[in-house]
Amino acid sequence: MKPKMLLFILAISVMLTGCRGKSATGTETANSSPAIASKSEQSPPSATSMPHDPSAQLDMSKLSDLFAFADGEGKKLITLARQPEEAHAAEKEMQLYNLAIGDNGNVLNIRYAKHQSRTELDNGRQSAHNFSNLEGDIYDVVDGVAKPDASYYLVSDEQFDVRSLIPLEEMEVQDIPADVAQAIVKVKGRAIERGWLLAKTDEGQQVSVVQFKRWGDQMLASLVLSDGDELTFMDYPAQYDANSTWRVDDQSELNSRMFSILFAARTSDGIALGFKWTGAEGENISILKQSGNRFEESGIVSGRYQSPI
Structure with a gap:
């Protein structure tokens, strides 16, 4: 399901009103999410501090x-x-x-x-x-x-x-490694316009998001899991719109601040990912499940309406 079609699941009882978002820049690598405000110096327990069993699987x-x-x-x-x-x-x-x-x-x-x-x-x-x-x-x-x-x-x-949670490294968003980018281009047969490495697991997998170069009015973005030589894709095709291609007011460009990984977990079929995609009007959340060399929607979705007033 395309994220723009998921809007809203999000709205619940509110009409969408597109508000102008910031234009994307293909060179951003920093994540601008707010810092933790705490009552102590203790950080939330992470997947690395929870019981960890490589044989455990999420049902x-x-x-x-x-x-x-x-x-x-x-x-x-x-x-x-x-x-x-x-x-x-x-x-x-x-x-x-x-x-x-x-x-x-x-x-x-x-x-x-x-x-x-x-x-x-x-x-x-x-x-x-x-x-x-x-x-x-x-x-x-x-x-x-x-x-x-x-x-x-x-x-x-x-x-x-x-x-079953796979520990994820705490990291700033980075450029996609050259070898991974080359492998993505080879599989898709399409040049990359921009993209970022979002997360790494302690088992060596990497999660990236890419926007491919436009083909006429055909646009394509993909969430990509790279695991050694294997690539798994969740594709988000869309029709070109100068103002709103994937999300309201996205200016037909993605940027690194739009995306984050909620979690990665092992299942009997591969890896499940919690994926967040933020736009000018709010946030879409979906849990994806691996099926061979592609991800599928699990049907577990939600979202938040956060458009500025």
């Missing part, structure tokens, strides 16, 4: 579709509406969720607090500044601290075997 049939984001202090999370929209789940069910997985597989222990009702001050934006006005289920972060305003995937320890 994707057990996974839920519950996502959340953090408040401005990183002390609380509020859930995002699930799709298709459903009645509020029973408190007993919500209490089962005790783990929150964030960028690069960082795992936090959480505890259900309460259901929060919407207030008249809600402006429809699913952002930290509107946290106290939104309807959703509230969870307390019981150890460490969440990254303020960042998105998290909520699971129970029975649903998600955290030992």
Whole structure:
């Protein structure tokens, strides 16, 4: 499914209003996500500090579709509406969720607090500044601290075997290694316009995103997992639009700040990736599953409407 078509899943009850985003520059390599605001010097436990077992596998049939984001202090999370929209789940069910997985597989222990009702001050934006006005289920972060305003995937320890998480290196976004770029071009038969290395695992895999050169009105971007000589692609074809090709107001160009990897985990079929793609109007989140030399949508998707007011 194309990300532009996923908008919205995201909107829930809000009409999309395209707001001007920054033009992309093909030379950016730094990630501009906000720094962690903490009540202590302790960092959130990461995949490298969780129990790690190379033989453990994630059973994707057990996974839920519950996502959340953090408040401005990183002390609380509020859930995002699930799709298709459903009645509020029973408190007993919500209490089962005790783990929150964030960028690069960082795992936090959480505890259900309460259901929060919407207030008249809600402006429809699913952002930290509107946290106290939104309807959703509230969870307390019981150890460490969440990254303020960042998105998290909520699971129970029975649903998600955290030992299946593949540790990801903490790194700045970089240019794609030349040998990987050459291999991508060879497979696709298409020159790369711009691209970035987003993540590396401690097992040697690399996750990149590329925008290929335009062919007439045909545009193509791909998320690429490189594992030795093997490449796995999630393709995002689109029709050229000078203003909005993949996302509203993307100016037909991608940039490194749009993307991040939520987690990587082993499954019986390969690797599952939590993938975030941010645009001017908000953030799309999807969990992808490997099938041979390509990724497929798992059907577990969410998103946040964050368009500036």
